[in-house]
Amino acid sequence: MKAPFFIITLLLAIVLYRLYTPVPQDIDEKIKFRIFVGFVRFFEFIGSVMNLFNSKPALQNLNDLALALQPHPPSTIEGSNIRSKVVTFDGVRVLLYEPINRKGSESVAGLMFYHGGGYMIGSPEAYDPLTRQLAEELDIVIASVDYCLATKRQFPAAHEDSMRALRYFLIHASEFGVDPARIGVAGDSAGGHLAAAVTQEASDDPSLPRLKIQVLLYPLLQLLDLQTPSYQKYMYDFGSTGGVLTERTLGIMRCVYLLGRIEEDFITAFRVNNHTSLAFKKDNPTYYNHELVPAGLRKHVSYKGPVMEDGNDEMWTKYKHLFQDPRVSPLMRKNLSSLPPAYIVSCQYDSLRDDAIMYAARLEAAGIETKLVNYYNGWHGMFNVPHFEVGRRAIKYLVQHLKRNL
Incomplete structure (x- = not known):
């Protein structure tokens, strides 16, 4: 009896961990927000489980599931024009x-x-x-x-x-x-x-x-500066796995949008703002100009200024035509x-x-x-x-x- 109980408890703890998100003080309707994010995480989890069987990205599985379950909206609704x-x-x-x-x-x-x-x-x-x-x-x-x-x-x-x-x-x-x-x-x-x-x-x-x-x-x-003040604040407020859009989910979406596939090096480089070359950052400071964000929104304990200390010449050479495309x-x-x-x-x-x-x-x-x-x-x-x-x-x-x- 002890072994099954331990396994069930462990699985429940993993699920609760995956569903948890911090809720900052200024967000209203906190319980509803936590439930909403929990549903998002739950369906992402289901997509990940489906990935074990069909090798499709979890988000693609999620969309396939939504299309299969979602009824087509009616052409007209009573009382509507x-x-x-x-x-x-x-x-x-x-x-x-x-x-x-x-x-x-x-x-x-x-x-x-x-x-x-x-x-x-x-x-x-x-x-x-x-x-x-x-x-x-x-x-x-x-x-x-x-x-x-x-x-x-x-x-x-x-x-x-x-x-x-x-x-x-x-x-x-x-x-x-x-x-x-x-x-x-x-x-x-x-x-x-x-x-x-x-x-x-x-x-x-x-x-x-x-x-x-x-x-x-x-x-x-x-897609040039992924460490604007709001990115830094979001990480402070929600961590890497909290909020409506997690850091990894955003990375996957950008990666698939540009390449049509998931590449871990690409996602990691996005996360640390290391997908462009250091020379490009130094030569184009206007692209990393945070002064366009009002000072009141930049003045936060999480803000460390523009992240421009490193670069990835190989990735920049390969993908700069995409990153710079208007x-x-x-x-x-x-x-x-x-x-x-x-x-x-x-x-x-x-x-x-x-x-x-x-x-x-x-x-x-x-x-x-x-x-x-x-x-x-x-x-x-x-x-x-x-x-x-x-x-x-x-x-x-x-x-x-x-x-x-x-």
Whole structure:
């Protein structure tokens, strides 16, 4: 009896350890947050177990499981004025939301949405509650893009899908009753990165209508400095295995996005900011300029300044064309003056916080009308978890801003 009891106790301890996360004082609804992160860790654990049998990355297993279990959202919902349907925009699958009864004969605004999920998981169907709510409250057409995940094809596949769908929407807007002069792009996390990158590319194309707005929700915007103040603070707050996005999970997502596979040396180099050469760091100090982050957000016991003491010449030589590609690191684009107005959201408890803050600062310096909202009790993923007050409040303010600016 003692041996089975010991084994069960040991397994339970391992599971509890995997599910545990610290919860900083300023995060509201702490029990709900801990439960939410616990569910994330549990499903990651299930994906890891499945990996033992099929050798797929745990996150790919997680996405396959979600797609198998998730019911397709209904086209219409009782009491709603929005109808959804699956269409294709130049070969790219899109979940399209349209008002059923239009108010008058005038064209409405349009919004192209890119879902999050670290390039490895997620789908338009998984984001249906958010995109349907936005379409309903704004009375607009929303096109939610099912871009190619990196587990199928790595960079630049997701970007190319995203841009191809946007180009189609801009050119064929009138077919959907959309005013081409009132089309914006939006996305969260990895989708926020895709939204920023296609905004830049579309703005460079004089043949396309000008975008009305770009909405970037806690986006990943660069892969050169992975030790900004927010990365350092996130490690202090959650450690390497806590929080919504663990250090390793972020490393895997970036690695698979760029290479289509997991390489441990690549992930380790990301973790210690040792994926670029020392010469590049010394020659390009502006890429590691933390002064764009307000002093109040940098002044934290965890902050040690820019991490520029070492470099990896071999990795830099092999992958610098990826790290410096503006489609990968839109924050590093030199000229931002041609871009549309921006609404950018960052979260205090998010390692990606400073990507958003620095991009907003650079856009403002380029003369672009920019609204930055940093949620001091917010965390990564909150827009797609509306059961939390911080998520509901963030959606409310987003809707208010889009009503005035789209």
